[in-house]
Amino acid sequence: MRSILVTGGSGFLGSHLCERLLERGDNVVCLDNFFTGRKENILHLMGNPRFELIRHDIVEPITLEVDQIYNLACPASPVAYQYNPIKTIKTSTVGVVNVLGLAKRCKARVLHASTSEVYGDPTVHPQTEDYWGNVNPIGPRSCYDEGKRVAESLCVNYHQEHQLEVRIIRIFNTYGPRMDPNDGRVISNFITQALRDQPITIYGEGTQTRSFCYCDDLIRGMMLMMEQDQSIGPVNIGNPGEYTMLQLAQEVLRAIPESKSTIEHVPLPQDDPKQRCPDITKAQTILGWSPEIDLRTGLARTVEYYRAELARA
Numbered sequence: 001m002r003s004i005l006v007t008g009g010s011g012f013l014g015s016h017l018c019e020r021l022l023e024r025g026d027n028v029v030c031l032d033n034f035f036t037g038r039k040e041n042i043l044h045l046m047g048n049p050r051f052e053l054i055r056h057d058i059v060e061p062i063t064l065e066v067d068q069i070y071n072l073a074c075p076a077s078p079v080a081y082q083y084n085p086i087k088t089i090k091t092s093t094v095g096v097v098n099v100l101g102l103a104k105r106c107k108a109r110v111l112h113a114s115t116s117e118v119y120g121d122p123t124v125h126p127q128t129e130d131y132w133g134n135v136n137p138i139g140p141r142s143c144y145d146e147g148k149r150v151a152e153s154l155c156v157n158y159h160q161e162h163q164l165e166v167r168i169i170r171i172f173n174t175y176g177p178r179m180d181p182n183d184g185r186v187i188s189n190f191i192t193q194a195l196r197d198q199p200i201t202i203y204g205e206g207t208q209t210r211s212f213c214y215c216d217d218l219i220r221g222m223m224l225m226m227e228q229d230q231s232i233g234p235v236n237i238g239n240p241g242e243y244t245m246l247q248l249a250q251e252v253l254r255a256i257p258e259s260k261s262t263i264e265h266v267p268l269p270q271d272d273p274k275q276r277c278p279d280i281t282k283a284q285t286i287l288g289w290s291p292e293i294d295l296r297t298g299l300a301r302t303v304e305y306y307r308a309e310l311a312r313a
Contacts (some may be wrong), residue, residue, distance in 0.1 A: 008148070
């Protein structure tokens, strides 16, 4: 029975990962500072004798004995990571050094959750892992984008210098139950606006594209990446189905037929990528992974969760 540390384990994705690891029979240590994580996401796990919760910030060192580490600790929505940009970039630099140092000491394998944001506003489409990206290093999103780029470099250098076992995945837009209704990302925004009969706010003309991966597919890909021995990565994990923001708004309204929401256009924020779509050839080849849940099915499940959350609130 393995002992597995999940940093950011009470967050949207971290809580789903903790759940799957426990179902598999692992011992799970969930570590979180609760900046964006929520205790509600993991309350149902608290009675499990193989689950342990530690309130801690990875910017500060910690000593644990574990076999594997999934590093998911970092705010991922623009609202959260721009709230405290210095803290955000410290999480991806100082924090990642601490995680890698811990792994080096106890000889644990690390999976680092990177992001499609390392590609910035891409000039290559779809994005392959060998594309170096087009990132503004001093823009409002740079605390997240550049932090994640440095974190990848740290992982590779620890692998080369200390033979540390690392795995890097680049996560494209993911959605599903437990994403905070006030998260500020596009799917949570659109669904909560539609459920409240508020205008659905689209930045610019709504022609910019994103690709949306349901959380269950993402977690499956993440676990496959941790267990394989062929590649340290990076490997794109995302759904190559590409939608404009206008198309997404229409799909959300289709999922909430009673909504009286209209569509409202607002100014485009600085450095907002025009296109984002993963090339998942490596994931298919190395992991045998492809997404299985289409947008319409995933949205129906997510809408059901948000209905309950808003009713509870």
